[in-house]
Amino acid sequence: MKQGKGIFYGAAVCLLVFLFSSSAICQQKVDPTDQKKREAAARTERANVDLLDAAVKGKSHKIRKIVSQGANINARDREGMTPLMLASVQGYSDIVADLLSLGAEVNLHDAYGATALMQASWAGRRDIAEMLVAAGADVNLKSTDEGPTLRKKGSTALMGAAMSGNLDIVMYLASQNAMVNLQDAEGQTALIYAAKYGHPEVARSLMSQGANLEIQDQFGRTALTVATVHGNLEVVKLLVAAGADTETRDLNNLAPITYASALDKADIYRVLRDSSRGRAKANNNRTRKSSFY
Secondary structure, eight states, rough: HHHHHHHHHHHHHHHHHHHHHHHHHHHHHHHHHHHHHHHHHHHHHHHHHHHHHHHHHTTTTHHHHHHHHTTTTOOOOOOOOOHHHHHHTTTHHHHHHHHHHHTSSSSSOTTSSHHHHHHHHHTHHHHHHHHHHTTTTTTTTTSSSSSSSSSTOOOHHHHHHHHHTTTTHHHHHHTTTTTTOOOOOTTTTTHHHHHHHTTTTHHHHHHHHHOTOOOOTTSSHHHHHHHHHTTTTTHHHHHHHTTTOOTTTTTOOOOHHHHHHHHHHHHHHHHHHHHHHHHHHHHHHHHHHHHHH
């Protein structure tokens, strides 16, 4: 009798296990609609990868075909760069033209907050900068973080061109109402960048567009102080000739001539010394004439 009960209970347990297993298997059946969605998403992702690859490698003949296969025109790589950004910094104007005609957004930011116009301006791509501006790129947008190209948060396309010494782009952006006295997160302007990296012609162009010589960054340094610290003699000469204040002190209470002396910048020291003497003499002459009258 006990043996019979054991067989009965064993059979019951097996039946229950079978029923639960069958139920679980039924529940695991894939919904055909969901399966199609996953397959479509996988195809789109592959197309996105192909589009990014074509943009960075200059495969212009593939762009339209890949987009027609479902690629997102504004797909992103790991650093948040879109096909338009990649083509812009690489200088592939034909790809940029195709992407814009297909609806690529021009004012998107990458992971560092840089736009396609900022990338093109830093890289010296004048033709592409013009195409982007014509398509609605905002010349005064600021980057939202520090990046490998635009090194400081709050940089603009104009700053990118200035730091790289791209004079033609500086002139073009200024003609498109780029604001020359905007400051980044550290208070640096396009002129300060030109002074820092030693681009006198860029500095001259910015000054002709109304760049303020006396703006100070967060350390209290003007373009003249920065040019002095970095040993850029030609920029120092240009700024002094334009009337930059040689006596302005930074947060360390140091004037440009003090830095020139401390850093052993003999040529710059002489320029600053002679300028100070010339101004002192001019002031004395004005004082004497005023007393005479």
